[in-house]
Amino acid sequence: xxxxxxxxxxxxxxxxxxxxxxxxxxxxxxxxxxxxxxxxxxxxxxxxxxxxxxxxxxxxxxxxxxxxxxxxxxxxxxxxxxxxxxxxxxxxxxxxxxxxxxxxxxxxxxxxxxxxxxxxxxxxxxxxxxxxxxxxxxxxxxxxxxxxxxxxxxxxxxxxxxxxxxxxxxxxxxxxxxxxxxxxxxxxxxxxxxxxxxxxxxxxxxxxxxxxxxxxxxxxxxxxxxxxxxxxxxxxxxxxxxxxxxxxxxxxxxxxxxxxxxxxxxxxxxxxxxxxxxxxxxxxxxxxxxxxxxxxxxxxxxxxxxxxxxxxxxxxxxxxxxxxxxxxxxxxxxxxxxxxxxxxxxxxxxxxxxxxxxxxxxxxxxxxxxxxxxxxxxxxxxxxxxxxxxxxxxxxxxxxxxxxxxxxxxxxxxxxxxxxxxxxxxxxxxxxxxxxxxxxxxxxxxxxxxxxxxxxxxxxxxxxxxxxxxxxxxxxxxxxxxxxxxxxxxxxxxxxxxxxxxxxxxxxxxxxxxxxxxxxxxxxxxxxxxxxxxxxxxxx
Numbered sequence: 297x298x299x300x301x302x303x304x305x306x307x308x309x310x311x312x313x314x315x316x317x318x319x320x321x322x323x324x325x326x327x328x329x330x331x332x333x334x335x336x337x338x339x340x341x342x343x344x345x346x347x348x349x350x351x352x353x354x355x356x357x358x359x360x361x362x363x364x365x366x367x368x369x370x371x372x373x374x375x376x377x378x379x380x381x382x383x384x385x386x387x388x389x390x391x392x393x394x395x396x397x398x399x400x401x402x403x404x405x406x407x408x409x410x411x412x413x414x415x416x417x418x419x420x421x422x423x424x425x426x427x428x429x430x431x432x433x434x435x436x437x438x439x440x441x442x443x444x445x446x447x448x449x450x451x452x453x454x455x456x457x458x459x460x461x462x463x464x465x466x467x468x469x470x471x472x473x474x475x476x477x478x479x480x481x482x483x484x485x486x487x488x489x490x491x492x493x494x495x496x497x498x499x500x501x502x503x504x505x506x507x508x509x510x511x512x513x514x515x516x517x518x519x520x521x522x523x524x525x526x527x528x529x530x531x532x533x534x535x536x537x538x539x540x541x542x543x544x545x546x547x548x549x550x551x552x553x554x555x556x557x558x559x560x561x562x563x564x565x566x567x568x569x570x571x572x573x574x575x576x577x578x579x580x581x582x583x584x585x586x587x588x589x590x591x592x593x594x595x596x597x598x599x600x601x602x603x604x605x606x607x608x609x610x611x612x613x614x615x616x617x618x619x620x621x622x623x624x625x626x627x628x629x630x631x632x633x634x635x636x637x638x639x640x641x642x643x644x645x646x647x648x649x650x651x652x653x654x655x656x657x658x659x660x661x662x663x664x665x666x667x668x669x670x671x672x673x674x675x676x677x678x679x680x681x682x683x684x685x686x687x688x689x690x691x692x693x694x695x696x697x698x699x700x701x702x703x704x705x706x707x708x709x710x711x712x713x714x715x716x717x718x719x720x721x722x723x724x725x726x727x728x729x730x731x732x733x734x735x736x737x738x739x740x741x742x743x744x745x746x747x748x749x750x751x752x753x754x755x756x757x758x759x760x761x762x763x764x765x766x767x768x769x770x771x772x773x774x775x776x777x778x779x780x781x782x783x784x785x786x787x788x789x790x791x792x793x794x795x796x797x798x799x800x801x802x803x804x805x806x807x808x809x810x811x812x813x814x815x816x817x818x819x820x821x822x823x824x825x826x827x828x829x830x831x832x833x834x835x836x
Contacts, residue, residue, distance in 0.1 A: 308591075309350065309398065309563055309565075310350075310351070310398075310500065310565040310567075310591055310592065310664060311591075311592075311623060311664065311764075311765075312663070312664060312763075312764030312765060313350035313351060313398075313664050313665075313764075314348075314349045314350050314351075314659070314664070314665045314666075314667065314754060314757070315349065315350065315351045315352070315353050315400060315567070315625070315664065315665065315666045315667070316344050316347065316349040316351070316352050316353070316666075316667050316669065317352075317353045317355065317630060317631065317666055317667065317668045317669060318337055318344075318352050318353065318354050318355065318669055319332075319355045319631050319668075319669055319704055320332050320333065320334070320336075320337060320354055320355060320357055320379055321355075321365065321366075321378075321704070321724060322669070322704055322705060322706040322707055322718070322724075322725065323336050323337055323340065323669060323706075323707050323718075324336030324337065324339055324340055324707065324709070324717075324718060324719075325706075325718060325719035325720075325721065325723070326339065328719065328720055328721045329378070329719075329721060330719050330721040330722050330723045330724050331378050331379075331719075331723075331724050332379075332706070332707075332718070332719075333378065333379045333380050333384075334357065334375070334379050334380035334384040334385060334387075334388050335380060335384055337352075337354070337388055338384075338387060338388050338391050340709075341388075341391050341392055341395055341397065342395065343736070344395075344397065345395040345396070345397055346751070347672060347750060347751055347754060348751055348754035348755055348758065349397070349667065349754065350397070350398060351397060351398035351399065351400055351499065351500075352392060352397055352398070352399055352400065353400040353401070353402070353502050353567075353666065354399070354400070354401050354402065355402050355631055356369065356402045356404060357375055357376060357379045357385070357401070357402075358370075358371060358372055358373075358374065358375065358376060358404075359371035359374045359375070359376045359377075360376055360409055361409055361411050361471070362376075362378070363409070363469055363471045363472070363688070364468065364469055364471075364472060364688065365686070365687075365704075366402075367402075367404050367468075367472070367504060368404075368407075368408070368409035368410075368411075368469065368471055368472050369404050369408050369409055369412065370408065370409040370411040370412045370413075371412075372408075372486075372489040372492075373489055373492050382496075385496070386496065386497075389496065389497045389498065393497070398499035398500065398563075398565075399497075399498050399499050399500075400498065400499060400500040400501060400502050400565070400567070401493060401498050401500075401501060401502070402501070402502050402504055403490060403493075403501040403502070403503055403504065404504045404505075405475070405477075405486050405490075405503065405504070405509060406467065406474060406475065406477075406504065406505050406506075406508040406509050407466065407467065407468060407472045407473060407474045407475060407508075408472070408473065408475060409471060409472065410470075410471045410472070410473055411471075414426045414429050414430075415429075415430055415473050417429075418430045418432075419457050419459055419460055419464070420459055420460075421459065421460060422460055422462070428476060428479050429475065429476055429479060429481070429482050430464055430465075430473045430474065430475060430476050431464060431465035431473075431474050431475075431476045431511055432457075432460065432462045432463070432464055432465075432476075433454070433462060433463050433464075433465070433515055434461075434462055434463075435456070435462075435463060441453075441454035441463055442454065442463060442515050443515045443516065443517045443518075443540075444517045444518060444536070445465070445517075445518060445536075445540070445541045446518075446532060446533045446535075446536060447466060447467060447468060447469075447470075447533065448467055448468055448531070448533050448571075449468050449469050449688055449689050449692065450531060450532075450533075450689070450692045450693065453465055453466055453467060453541065454466075455470045455473075465511065467505070467508055467541065467542070469688055474508075474511070475509075477509045477510050477546070477550060478510065478511075478513060478546065483550055483553065487553060487554065487557055490554065490557060491557060494557070494558070494560075494561050494564065499563065499564060499565065500558070500564050500565035500566055500567070500591075501558075501565075501566050501567075502566075502567050502568075502569070503554075503566060503567065503568040503569060503590070504569055505542075505569055505571050506547075506551065506568030506569055506570065506583065506590070506593070507542055507543050507547055507568070507570055507571060507572060507579055507583070508541075508542045508571065509544075509546075509547050509550055509551075510542075510544035510546040510547045510550070511540070511541055511542070511544065512540035512541070512544060514540075515540075516540045517540070518536040518537060518538055518539060518540050518541060519536070519537050519539065520535065520536065520537065521534060521535055521536055521537045521573075521574070522537060522574065523573070523574075530693050530696040530697045531689070531693060531697065534573060537574060538572070542571070542572070543572060543579065548582070548583070548589065551568075551583060551589050551590060552588050552589060554566065555588055555589055555590065555591075556588075558591075565591045565592070566590045566591050566592070567590070567591065567592045567593060567594065567625050567664070567666075568583055568584075568590045568592075568593040568594075569593070569594060570583065570593050570594065570595040571595075571596070572595070573596075576595030576596065576597055577595060577597060577611065577614050577615045577618055578618050579593075579595070580593045580594070580595050580615060580618075580622065580624060581615055581616075581618030581619035581622040582618070582619065582622075583622075584619070584622040584623050584624070585619045585621060585622045586621060591623065592623040592624060592625040592663070592664050593623075593624065593625065594624065594625040594626065594627060594666065596633070597611045598611060598626055598627065598628060599627065599628065599629070599630065599632075599633045599636075601639060601640075603636075603639075603640040603643055603794065604775070604794065605773035605774065605775070605776070605777060605778035605792075605794055606773055606775075608657075608778060609770045609773050609778065609780075612624075612626075612661060612662065612663075612768060612770075613770060616662070616768075623663065623664065624662075624663035624664070625663060625664040625665070625666055626658060626661050626663050626664070626665055626666070627658070627665065627666035627667070627668065628654055628658055628671070629667075629668040629671050629703065630666065630668045630703075631668065631700065631703060631704055632700050632703075633700075633703060634677050634702065634703060635668075635670070635671070635675060635676060635677045635702075635703045636654060636671075637650060637651055637654075637674055637675065637676050637677075638676050638677035638702075639677070640654075643794055643795065643796070643829070644796070644829065645796050645827070645828040645829045646829075647674055647676070648674060648745075648746055649816070649828070649829040650674075650829050651674030651746045651749075652746060652749045652753075652816070652829075652831075653792060653793075653794075653816075653829040653830075653831055655672075655746075655749060655750055655753050656753055656792070656831050656833075657778070657790075657792050657831070659753050659754065659756075659757045659763070660757075660763055660780075660782065660790045660833075661768065662766070662767065662768035662782065667750075668703070669707055670707055670708070670734075671750075672746065672747055672750040673708070673734040673735070673736065673739060673746055673747055674734055674746035675708070675731060675734050676730060676731065676734070677702040677703055678701070678702045678703075678705040678725070678726070678728050678730070678731055679702065679728065679730075680698070680701055680702055680705075680725070680726070682694055682695070684701070684725065684726055685698070685699060685701050686701055686724065686725065687699035687700045687701045687704075701725055704725060705725045705726065705727060705728070705731060706718035706719070706723050706724075706725060706727050707736075708727060708731050708732055708734060708735040708736065709735060709736050709737065710735060710736070710737045711732045711733070711735035711737055711738050712737075715727045716731065716732045716735050717735075717737075734746075756833075760788060760809075760833075762782040762783030762787065762788050763782055763788065766782035766783030766784070766787065766788070767782070767783070767784065768780055768781070768782055769781045769782075769787075771789075775795070776793055776794060776795035776797065776799060777791065777792070777793060777794075777799055777801075777826075778791070778792040778794055779791050779792075786835055786836055787835070787836065788809070788833055788834070788835050789803065789806050789833065789834040789835065789836075790831075790833055791817075791824070791826065791831060791832050791833075791834070792830075792831045793826040793827070793828065793829060793830045793831065794829075795828060795829075796828040796829065797828055798825060798826065798827050798828060798830070799825070799826045799830070800823065800824070800825050800826075801823070801824045801825075801826065802822055802823055802824075803822060803824055803834065804822055805836050806822075806834035806835065806836055809833055809834060809835040816829070816830040816831055816832070817830045817831065817832040819832065819834075
């Protein structure tokens with residue numbers, strides 16, 4: 297099937313679109329092995345479509361030893377048998393497109409599994425066919441690693457390989473060696489593997505650690521972080537400013553090659569994950585500037601512990617100040633971060649009210665939006681015991697950092713069924729009673745449920761075009777109130793009370809266009825009363 301496009305202007309369906317992230321292992325198990333699969337996703341695609349989103353993003357499904365749950369790929373052109381096969385994938389694409397859902401897949405281009413045949417060849421000798429496909433370096437005279445670079449998953453970023461008498465570089469697990477993208481053959485091969493999936497009809501890529509593709513060839517030591525720590529962080533990786541291990545200028549050139557490939561096809565898109573704690577918004581803007589780089593990108597600025605009007609205002613404003621023609625993709629939760637309903641617990645009047653507040657706020661921001669499966673249920677982080685963990689960082693840094701398993705637990709479909717309807721076998725991560733209480737079946741028939749509010753809010757976003765294409769302008773903010781407008785002539789006023797305490801406001805010249813539930817907001821003449829976690833949308 298030739299899906300390459302004629303040379304016409306790409307229709308930007310992704311600009312202002314809403315993407316629903318599916319974590320395949322935890323969506324629905326149809327084979328009885330305790331792990332979700334592609335057939336399970338197909339079975340529930342109508343549920344996703346009914347939400348009113350534009351696209352799905354599938355976390356990794358490629359062949360992998362699963363040391364990092366699929367982010368360690370050993371075969372870039374096949375589906376891992378845990379999830380199904382290429383025929384199942386083709387069926388998923390067809391069904392998604394029938395339901396008018398775009399399909400975005402994860403692409404892990406910075407590193408592979410150590411089980412990848414190319415790495416097995418590369419480690420065998422310095423003269424092998426793929427000798428220069430990974431990052432190798434000699435030890436220092438005392439046998440220590442070539443520099444001070446650290447792995448994000450703990451310890452040195454260098455691992456000794458006795459077969460080559462050299463160290464290899466890994467930004468993550470020892471079993472995830474980094475590709476050497478300074479080698480053009482590596483770039484060409486990665487682009488070819490991406491073309492394979494484009495030819496199968498995928499609508500875009502979510503690019504894992506997109507600013508990690510290149511390293512400093514001089515292997516210079518990273519300096520200390522400019523951030524001040526009263527005590528060392530649990531993960532010492534953050535004690536360094538990663539100016540040499542990542543964020544190299546060559547990275548942009550490869551991103552431009554990838555964009556050129558995407559532009560050969562009709563209506564394709566890309567969203568990059570920016571991992572940097574020092575200048576994430578600047579990198580986001582730089583990587584999405586113009587029409588030759590990424591279509592959009594996200595960082596962890598709205599995925600951290602901060603939840604205040606000032607932080608949200610500064611994050612969004614500073615991104616657009618960095619580049620007027622760049623484009624963000626905002627999210628509050630994903631597969632790497634504590635679910636936001638649990639993360640921002642101190643701001644809540646109740647779980648339900650807060651879930652609706654954060655839904656309305658996120659879907660009002662200028663940019664594209666990503667929702668994480670279960671977010672539409674107001675799902676909480678699962679509290680797991682140490683012996684229930686599978687995530688390497690959680691196991692290594694327990695108990696100060698419990699890892700990412702708590703947000704990755706299975707989707708809860710039916711509260712009274714075994715494992716909440718996810719699987720009839722013992723699941724790869726446990727389903728706890730607290731998560732069952734947020735199950736889909738309990739919310740489907742309840743008009744005021746979080747699930748039905750997400751559906752209403754997604755529909756409202758579609759109906760009010762200013763919420764997808766209108767410029768954002770922040771009017772005022774304080775410790776409680778976030779107030780911005782979207783659009784110009786008859787702009788929508790968006791007001792959010794991020795505190796537990798009620799607020800009374802006077803707004804001249806606005807009339808209500810969306811009647812928020814009574815417990816959230818009241819309007820009388822020109823006076824607006826916002827309850828704790830209240831919000832309202834008004835138009836002049």
